[in-house]
Amino acid sequence: MFVVGAAGILASCNEKKWLTEEPLDFLSPDYGYEKASQYNMAINHLYDRYRDMAWNIGDDQRQSLWWGDLSYGGYDWNPPAKYNNWAAWLIPTAGLASDVWHRLYTIIGDANRIIWSADNVPNELTDADKAMIKAEASFFRGLAYARLGNLYGGVPIAQVEPPSSPKEDYVRSTRAETYGQARTDLETAAAVLPDIDKTDDGRVSKQMAQHMLGEVYIALAMWDEAITTLGAVIDYPAMGLMTERFGTRAGEPGDVYWDLFRLNNQNRSSGNRESLWVLQYDYQSKGSTYSLAHSRQVVPGYWSATVAGKNAAGETHDANGNRIKVPAFRNTVNADGWTAEKGGRGIGSMRGTEHFFTSIWGEDFDRDIRNSSYNIQRDFRIDNPAADGYGEWILADGWYPRFPQSVNEGVANGVAIPAEYAGIEPRIMFPSVQKFSRTGNYPTEAYVRNSDGSLRVTALGEHILSNSGSPNLSYTSLKDEYAFRLAETYLLRAEAHLGKGQADLAAADINALRGRAGATPATAAQIDIDYILDERMRELYYEEIRIFTLCRLGKFVERTKRYNPFHGSIRDHHNLWPIPFNEIQRNILAPIEQNPGY
């Protein structure tokens, strides 16, 4: 019976049916672009990918987004390597070259599929849905092409219809064509997307699209179009620079610039009228499994600082007669040494230049709120009771040497480090940017606790952060962050005015920011492109992804040479990044030309 039965099963079975392949836990793309909910999920991926590039790109890659005139490598400086050695590091075969590239092309590929499917795949979208979805996808595609154009020059324009087999004959477009594609996309987005006060927090709007479009017009030297488009953003009634204290911490000592960066003060629902587009983070939400990570690079590795003190035996000198040194920021309750008040677990690998820390503030050093001690913390109190200087300021009271630029310049030119700075690392002690750290205001789960559940504090009353769990706690920002802020719209319009030869109008735009900051107004005579770039640094330090602006303007090399102590290896061709070598190699049927010099 069993034999006959078994044979029967096979005899009756249809071979084709038997071998039909059926995915069980994933969908075939053929069924993935039919419903509005599916398009919404596809749009969510665009937001996530852009956020990933801005927040979560690898450590090395992150440094390269801010290097140049703003920062240099706090590690790898003696001898200059990696972040301090462009000639050896910014090369086509380095992962660095491809990390921004492939993230942007993933956004483009996704956006292309959304736009193509909305028009070509039978779906349930209404005409209004379709227009809105295409506009949102177009915004991201335009943004991605603009950024590719900034960094690499003209790039291949990807086929809109998702290729069904590998396409290996891409060629580069010109930079103008790349910007042209961005312009078309952003014009579409600006025409259709809703106004900023009529959409969700964190979603791109007409004003956001206009801001970005204005930037692309500038890149294309279309000054009038830029001025009009950026003006529409600035003049939109629901937009405005924040000039008064506001939000969650308004009652504490601080200033309005500090308020702009406190927890939950970025979305418009907090009363913030200045934000254009806020990348979203909610602690322990499935919608954000990571947060901005470059706070770790920007905060110094202060916990490595050692100062004169006593050892466990109470001795002040070792057997050789040298002073005993003890960690400055550690005591019996705090083995790690990092606290919320000092910005968490910094590693200081992205050290600001002297230009950023000092010269850029000039006579407004004490006036400009963007440089207030709330926003750039320049000293810390020693909290180790074993240190001679317990409770005193580590720099102001002379317990730790200030690391001078001249040492870097010496090292860069092969001069030995003077004895008094031997063993002092540039990454350990430098002014700490507080934009991404939230003094005493991390989510409570991020703190180390006593057994009774109370937060553990140091002898100086600082809150001790933990360093475990995912998302990585004490070295990421754990809050919403700006992708774009209205202050930048003013800076862009100033650029357009300057391009058109209207320095007085450019000065007026810049002074809108300087006025809010309490800084001395600029005169029309002062305004040139370098002044605008300096103002960008003052207003948007570590907030805008600066490499895009420097490369867009072709100023990366010149300003790095001027302000970075390790400029020795920079070459003229570094104003454009190398096309990733793999891309050239994989595109076997046509040449993707490398940028000159690489």
Add this chain to the structure above:
Amino acid sequence: MILITTKTQRGGVSKPIIEYSAQLSLQSTINPKMKMLDREGYLQMVADSFMDESRTASSHWLEANPGWDPRPKFIEPELTVGYADGTDTDWYGLTTIDQPYIQNHNISIRGRTENTNYFTSFGFTDQKNLIKNDKYGRYSFRTNLETTITKWLKVGTQTFFSLSDRSGETTDFNSIGMIQPLIASHNPDGSLIEKPSRGNTNFLLLSGNPDLDQRYMLNGTFFGEIKVPWIEGLSYRVNYSTAMTFNKQFRFNPYANNNLGNGYKRNSFNRDWTLDNIVTYNRAFGDHEVNATLVYGAEYRDREYTNTEANNFADLTLGYNNLGLGQADLAVAGSEAWKETSLYQMARVVYSYQQGKYSLTGTIRRDGFSGFSPTNKFAVFPSVGAAWRVSQENFFRDNVTWVDNLKLRVSYGENGNRTVGRYDTMARLTMGDGYLFGDGGTAGKWQWVSKMSNYDLMWETTTAFNVGLDFSLWNGRLYGTYEFYSSRTKDQLWNKYISAIHGLGTGDNARVATNIGKVGNTGHELTLGFTAFDKKDFGWDIRFVFSRNRSKLLTIDGTDADGDGREDDLLSSELFIGRPINVVYDYRINGIWQVADREAGRIPNGYVMGTYIVDDADGDGNVNGDADDRVVLGYRDPSFRFSIQNTLRYKNFDLNIFVNSVQGGKKFYLGEPLSAFTEGKQWNFYDFDYWTPNNPDAKYRQPGGWGPQGSGLSPYMPRTFIRLQELSLGYNLPKGLLDRAGISRVRVYVSANNLFTITKWDGWDPEANQGVQSNLRSNGVDHYPTMKSFTFGLNLEF
């Protein structure tokens, strides 16, 4: 189609035979010279990572700078504490156990009644591995039954059940290298420090965590065989085999989430069945003999998996048994499922004349697999073969008396390869977490198309030509086999990289399964046996095996984009026309930059003293990660392999010596002994020969820096080795003694495995490609070093 025929008794009635075997293997790591750096070694490596500061320029960096303080270089605050306290923790010692072992026991009963064969056995394995708390237990039961019901009908079953238990959480071998000797492990009161560095939980604490990891496996084969009564030689057999595997992995870590806990239960169930219908016809007509087989079979496999995970527990006591105590909005639920099917038919006819003096074989096979696209599911593979037993010819038998057997075999045919995964031809829509607009509320999922389809994918086909020679000389004193083969594989399955412009990134998502070109293989295999002595009390057999294969890529797809009249290599896949497909394509290292080079200003930008001198192969003066400087340095596949087995017998003793070797020559079997070495200051390492000004002839670069090619650049060397793989001595107790005790056979033995290895390779084990790096992770799997072992064994038969 698998036919299992284990240990079922055949022939006449026999009384039950009981067999018992026991085995204990004591293990140790294969290379005892591998030692992790201690405090002094680690601090030296930190100092050697910053030679510009830790040494004086005036001494040409030969002497230490007495005022140098390593503390500002430490990357974790705990290192500073450990530095001051004189901490020197032996993490290797704390993480491993002194005596890893494996013990096996097996007991079986077999016998035969008039119409029925039976066999049943029970096995038990107990294993303690190198890492503390890494243990393995296995219980297995097997029953085989076969009964002849009538003259023409036979039915039987082979069933097997096992329970494998890997419960008990452990760390992996690599974590030992990820903590430094300056980090303290214990508090002064002897308890373990909970977070010794970087806020990570002390991995020595993990062994106390609740952890259950069990696999239940049930296998059954059922068959029936009919000898068709009215046609002599015709029979029909049906085989049904099924396997079911249940996996349970339950784990609870109370230290996770800042001591609020993380726990999960993961259950999976895999099924696999095969049904074969086999018709055979086997009959001789005088000198002519025909043997025909027809097979029609199908295979089905599927899997389902569920994961339930919770975080931030209200109470930690109940662990994974009450996941409901986790915080509701942090719960994770996940599941997976897949299935695949295949189908095959085969027809084979063997014709032989005069007991195999001449024979001819013709086979045709048709295979179908669900993983190929609808138009390419099936492929047909024919083959033919012929054999001629020369020694059976009269003219030969009469003239060459010293040859007992000489047989010449030739075959030519095709076979297929489907090393393509299920769903590999399909595009894939991936959904995941997520994005949330505004503060508070529930996040939305995202989706994207993460993989490109390739509906043209088809079976890879290999056409092979074989010649074989079997021989036996001088009454079997010397015997052996020689094979030569030459094959062409077309439509080779290959995961090809596409550019990121497709929007799929640069990693695995950017690979598309494709059929490429043609690959040729030729090879020789030789087996030689020689009986040196065969006396009553003394025997000595020697067996020698040799094999060699060479592969060559003949064509890819004919692309000649540069128009030089020669097909282009596919550099992105490291495929080169005319070369083997497993090439090492990398920068050539011409030594190490020395102090004298530095002082003469000869070191190019991007390199420092102690880094590798990279060959400027294209001669353009650029050595900064210039992709055109890469050359084919050699091949990963072996040049040839050989082994020699000596079996000696003296009275009741036997001695077995097995030597195994894989040879690479100069260009084959290449590997990198130091494939994962980043920064000396960052982790801890096994002691190895790195460069300093005092050690200018070192094999490996200095620990503090590397060139523009990145930290991964390191020298290749052949993994050539000769190894005494097994040495065993056995003793069979004398028959007379046993007969009186009613025991039919007793054997005791001792053996040593991997006793010693002759090699120039650095590190653990050339064969397993384990070098001096502390990270033995490969292809996403954590490995232990290869072990050597001493085994004591006993076999008893009643």
